[in-house]
Amino acid sequence: xxxxxxxxxxxxxxxxxxxxxxxxxxxxxxxxxxxxxxxxxxxxxxxxxxxxxxxxxxxxxxxxxxxxxxxxxxxxxxxxxxxxxxxxxxxxxxxxxxxxxxxxxxxxxxxxxxxxxxxxxxxxxxxxxxxxxxxxxxxxxxxxxxxxxxxxxxxxxxxxxxxxxxxxxxxxxxxxxxxxxxxxxxxxxxxxxxxxxxxxxxxxxxxxxxxxxxxxxxxxxxxxxxxxxxxxxxxxxxxxxxxxxxxxxxxxxxxxxxxxxxxxxxxxxxxxxxxxxxxxxxxxxxxxxxxxxxxxxxxxxxxxxxxxxxxxxxxxxxxxxxxxxxxxxxxxxxxxxxxxxxxxxxxxxxxxxxxxxxxxxxxxxxxxxxxxxxxxxxxxxxxxxxxxxxxxxxxxxxxxxxxxxxxxxxxxxxxxxxxxxxxxxxxxxxxxxxxxxxxxxxxxxxxxxxxxxxxxxxxxxxxxxxxxxxxxxxxxxxxxxxxxxxxxxxxxxxxxxxxxxxxxxxxxxxxxxxxxxxxxxxxxxxxxxxxxxxxxxxxxxxxxxxxxxxxxxxxxxxxxxxxxxxxxxxxxxxxxxxxxxxxxxxxxxxxxxxxxxxxxxxxxxxxxxxxxxxxxxxxxxxxxxxxxxxxxxxxxxxxxxxxxxxxxxxxxxxxxxxxxxxxxxxxxxxxxxxxxxx
Ligand SMILES: Cc1ncc(C[n+]2csc(CCOP(=O)(O)OP(=O)(O)O)c2C)c(N)n1
Ligand SMILES: [Mg+2]
Numbered sequence: 063x064x065x066x067x068x069x070x071x072x073x074x075x076x077x078x079x080x081x082x083x084x085x086x087x088x089x090x091x092x093x094x095x096x097x098x099x100x101x102x103x104x105x106x107x108x109x110x111x112x113x114x115x116x117x118x119x120x121x122x123x124x125x126x127x128x129x130x131x132x133x134x135x136x137x138x139x140x141x142x143x144x145x146x147x148x149x150x151x152x153x154x155x156x157x158x159x160x161x162x163x164x165x166x167x168x169x170x171x172x173x174x175x176x177x178x179x180x181x182x183x184x185x186x187x188x189x190x191x192x193x194x195x196x197x198x199x200x201x202x203x204x205x206x207x208x209x210x211x212x213x214x215x216x217x218x219x220x221x222x223x224x225x226x227x228x229x230x231x232x233x234x235x236x237x238x239x240x241x242x243x244x245x246x247x248x249x250x251x252x253x254x255x256x257x258x259x260x261x262x263x264x265x266x267x268x269x270x271x272x273x274x275x276x277x278x279x280x281x282x283x284x285x286x287x288x289x290x291x292x293x294x295x296x297x298x299x300x301x302x303x304x305x306x307x308x309x310x311x312x313x314x315x316x317x318x319x320x321x322x323x324x325x326x327x328x329x330x331x332x333x334x335x336x337x338x339x340x341x342x343x344x345x346x347x348x349x350x351x352x353x354x355x356x357x358x359x360x361x362x363x364x365x366x367x368x369x370x371x372x373x374x375x376x377x378x379x380x381x382x383x384x385x386x387x388x389x390x391x392x393x394x395x396x397x398x399x400x401x402x403x404x405x406x407x408x409x410x411x412x413x414x415x416x417x418x419x420x421x422x423x424x425x426x427x428x429x430x431x432x433x434x435x436x437x438x439x440x441x442x443x444x445x446x447x448x449x450x451x452x453x454x455x456x457x458x459x460x461x462x463x464x465x466x467x468x469x470x471x472x473x474x475x476x477x478x479x480x481x482x483x484x485x486x487x488x489x490x491x492x493x494x495x496x497x498x499x500x501x502x503x504x505x506x507x508x509x510x511x512x513x514x515x516x517x518x519x520x521x522x523x524x525x526x527x528x529x530x531x532x533x534x535x536x537x538x539x540x541x542x543x544x545x546x547x548x549x550x551x552x553x554x555x556x557x558x559x560x561x562x563x564x565x566x567x568x569x570x571x572x573x574x575x576x577x578x579x580x581x582x583x584x585x586x587x588x589x590x591x592x593x594x595x596x597x598x599x600x601x602x603x604x605x606x607x608x609x610x611x612x613x614x615x616x617x618x619x620x621x622x623x624x625x626x627x628x629x630x631x632x633x634x635x636x637x638x639x640x641x642x643x644x645x646x647x648x649x650x651x652x653x654x655x656x657x658x659x660x661x662x663x664x665x666x667x668x669x670x671x672x673x674x675x676x677x678x679x680x681x682x683x684x685x686x687x688x689x690x691x692x693x694x695x696x697x698x699x700x701x702x703x704x705x706x707x708x709x710x711x712x713x714x715x716x717x718x719x720x721x722x723x724x725x726x727x728x729x730x731x732x733x734x735x736x737x738x739x740x
Contacts, residue, residue: 063387065162066380069373071095075156077135079303082296087361091370093135093295094354097127099374100152101351103161104326106378107151107168111330115386116168118181120330121148125323126255128350129291131156132299133223133253136306143209143222143485145193145202148183149255149322150225158190161378165385177399178391180520188488188523191220196516198508200226200233204478205513207243207250208485214249214313215441215467215491221310222250229260231275232268237282238478243315244282245473251309252284252317257324262336276319286317292348323348400555401656402524402579407605410573411436417597422590423456425565425598426530429572430457430494434464440576441486442469443479444496444530453498454532454591476505480529484514487527492576499543500531500585503551514581515556524579528572534587534626534677535725540716546625546678546709549687551583552655559654560607561585563628565596567611567652570604585654587626608653610661616645619671619702622662622688624651627675627726634731644739646673654684659691666692670701673735677725680708705738707731 071092081089104122111120123130126149134156137144146153154164163175167185170178175185176194186194191209195202203224210222226236231254243250254275258265265273279286287305291298302318309316323345327334334342358367413432420428433440442460444452448471451458461469472479476497483493497503503510510529517525535544552559558580562568568586575582613628614635623631628650638644647665651657666672672692674685685706693704710724 063384065160065384066377068161069095069370069377071370071373072099075135075139077132077299079136079300082299086296087358090295090354091358091362091367093131093299094358094367095370095374096131096135096152096156097351097354098371099161099378100127100131100155102375102378103155104151106382108326108330110168110382116182117170120168120182121328122326123149123151125257125292125325125345125349126150127152128293128295128298129253129255129320129322132295133302136299136303137221137223139190141213141218141220143191143193143206143213143220145186145195145206145224146183147195147225147227147255149227149257149324151183154183154185154192157192158187161381162384165381166388169385169388170391171385171388172391173388174391176520177522179396184520186521188521191489193485193488194521196508196513198512199230200235201477201481201508201513203235203239203252204242204481204509205485205488207239207246207248207478208482208487209489210250210485211246211248211482212486212489212491219310220249221306222248223253224250225253225255227260228254228256228258228265228275229263229268231278235477235481238475239481240279240282240284240315240317241473242475242478242482244284246470247313248315249309249313250315251305252279252315254317254319255322256319257322259324259328261328261332274319276317279317284315284317286319288319288321290321292321292323292350295350295354325349396519400519401558402518405577405579408437408577410600412600412602414598414600417599419595420565420598421592421595422562422565422568422586423454423592424595425569426456426572426586427458427460428598429569430460431463433494433572433576434460434468437492437576439490439492440468441483441491441493442496443472443483443493445472445474445498447471447496452496454588456530456586456591457496476502477509480506480509481513483527484509484517484525487525488517488523492526492528494528494530494576496530497532500533500547501542501545503529503531503547510551510581511554511557515554517556518580519556525581526579527581528575529581529583531583531585532588532591533585534589535714535721536589536626538716538718538721539714541713544714544721546676548583548585548654549678549682549684552684556580557655558582559585560652561587561624561654562607562652563587563590563625563650565598566601567607569598570601570607571652573604574607585625589626609658611650611652612648612661613650614646614648616647617669618644619646619673620662620665620669621646621648621673621675622651622692623649623675624654625677627677630726630728630731631675633728634735637732638735657688657691662692663695666696667699670696670699672700672704673707673738674704675707675726675731678709679711680706681711683708702738705735707734
């Protein structure tokens with residue numbers, strides 16, 4: 063169905079501050095048109111929700127227009143970066159797209175920009191650098207910082223706009239990101255939409271140190287100021303224009319505490335009974351839209367203003383009709399769109415052409431070196447990875463050769479740094495982020511699983527990201543430096559996982575992960591980093607690392623494992639072959655997500671027996687999924703119950719005696735298999 067033509071007054075989505083001086087009355091009328099459309103649109107969305115035509119909930123921006131309309135008009139939509147919040151419907155209207163597209167999102171119909179996979183205002187327009195918000199408040203700030211930096215790295219003088227509420231300003235990501243933006247000198251304007259409440263909680267219950275939120279910026283070396291955006295629109299617009307111009311030219315971040323209103327409570331279901339008697343009337347008395355309307359009637363006459371309103375209202379109703387008439391979404395294709403499709407291989411140089419004897423850490427260093435030499439869009443980041451070369455020296459020498467900003471040390475802020483990496487990835491860069499230990503990735507759980515992992519499914523935008531996880535135990539590092547987190551992270555959709563057990567596979571895995579259009583976790587067992595040196599060479603079949611490796615042939619049982627356990631499994635298989643002439647068909651899984659199990663299934667069809675071995679905990683462990691997926695087809699033909707060998711269901715204990723009792727060891731593996739064989 064064709065979209066209705068917008069009224070002429072909406073033709074331009076841009077505003078230069080000088081226009082307010084050159085033709086103040088007409089400029090204000092043009093701004094009023096956007097404010098009226100945003101307000102009426104929000105009101106109609108609320109009504110349609112109450113009629114049951116919009117699902118989920120709706121969180122209106124009534125009272126936020128005095129901020130979001132001038133700011134969105136002033137931004138350079140061809141350069142700048144934004145992530146609107148649940149109060150910023152008006153910003154979406156101005157930034158890009160047709161009103162119908164935004165309504166399609168609310169109606170969650172077949173033409174919704176998120177394919178109806180996300181609700182109400184959780185959409186964006188990534189090609190135009192409007193980044194879709196996730197519900198987790200505060201989480202989008204770092205992503206805006208990343209895309210803004212990506213723009214700057216491309217030589218574009220962009221400014222990022224990171225919006226968040228007074229309540230959201232209590233989240234850790236806000237602090238991590240303001241610090242990061244100041245450290246990296248990123249031109250991001252952090253805008254607190256302070257409407258006085260977080261759901262029912264007043265601002266004074268969010269902070270002990272007073273309610274002047276703008277003062278927090280001093281702690282990060284960021285300039286800041288407060289601005290009442292419910293007041294005079296011309297003054298607000300001029301203040302915002304000056305701030306944008308300053309950030310654009312200095313490249314430094316800034317914090318603006320914008321006082322706004324929340325005229326309709328938190329959301330459609332909010333009873334607002336926490337407000338004091340008459341408090342709501344006070345909000346409406348401060349509403350800038352009726353005041354501006356009165357001014358415009360004085361300057362243009364009532365008929366002119368009403369004519370604009372009538373045209374906008376008719377346009378809105380026509381658009382609602384179109385959106386309502388659009389078919390409902392189909393579940394077809396959902397499962398195929400969890401991951402971005404495979405891209406063609408990069409034209410890698412066939413180097414190194416002569417095999418080098420390397421350990422696993424050196425193999426990864428070599429792959430990083432190759433990527434940084436051949437792929438200018440790559441960015442390598444992590445804690446202590448610069449001069450120091452990383453906790454495990456995997457990045458040794460790279461800073462010297464490639465310098466900043468290709469390689470950067472990050473502060474201890476895993477969440478914001480991962481959000482920043484996501485932002486880089488959404489704009490054409492390809493970050494590789496080292497976590498000092500895999501265990502610290504739990505700090506970035508929201509960013510990894512909910513922001514990056516769901517990105518393609520809900521927005522259609524690829525999020526190519528390599529997350530390097532030095533993992534695993536056996537080194538007496540205790541619970542916080544030894545974990546195997548594959549079942550924890552990979553139970554969430556949209557994340558790929560590779561777990562190499564040899565130096566060559568590690569080299570191949572990093573190249574394969576790098577050119578994949580999805581977030582890929584690269585599990586690197588710390589005990590393998592320096593264990594032995596084996597030949598590493600350019601391998602044109604590097605993408606085969608997404609398939610299991612057949613390590614050893616046998617016929618008694620199919621034996622599946624990965625990571626460091628591959629080496630224990632080989633020793634075990636050797637033992638059984640030489641002592642009992644019992645042979646195992648041994649597979650190194652290599653790719654943990656997506657699972658490609660065809661060759662292993664074929665083996666199981668032949669052997670009828672299955673052994674699964676992994677280092678992580680047994681209950682809810684990765685082996686449970688492997689056993690289920692491998693046996694459901696052959697259950698009736700199995701000759702024995704599948705055997706799962708894993709760690710005990712404990713936190714990783716520290717002392718070597720305790721850790722040995724916790725983890726699978728060669729002796730325990732042999733014992734368990736012997737008992738299983740009867
Ligand atoms: C991290 C997080 N915790 C809790 C929620 C649930 N929640 C949604 S909106 C909201 C209040 C947000 O208040 P504020 O940041 O001031 O924004 P406002 O709604 O007032 O614009 C809460 C608690 C959430 N979305 N994210
Ligand atoms: Mg609030």
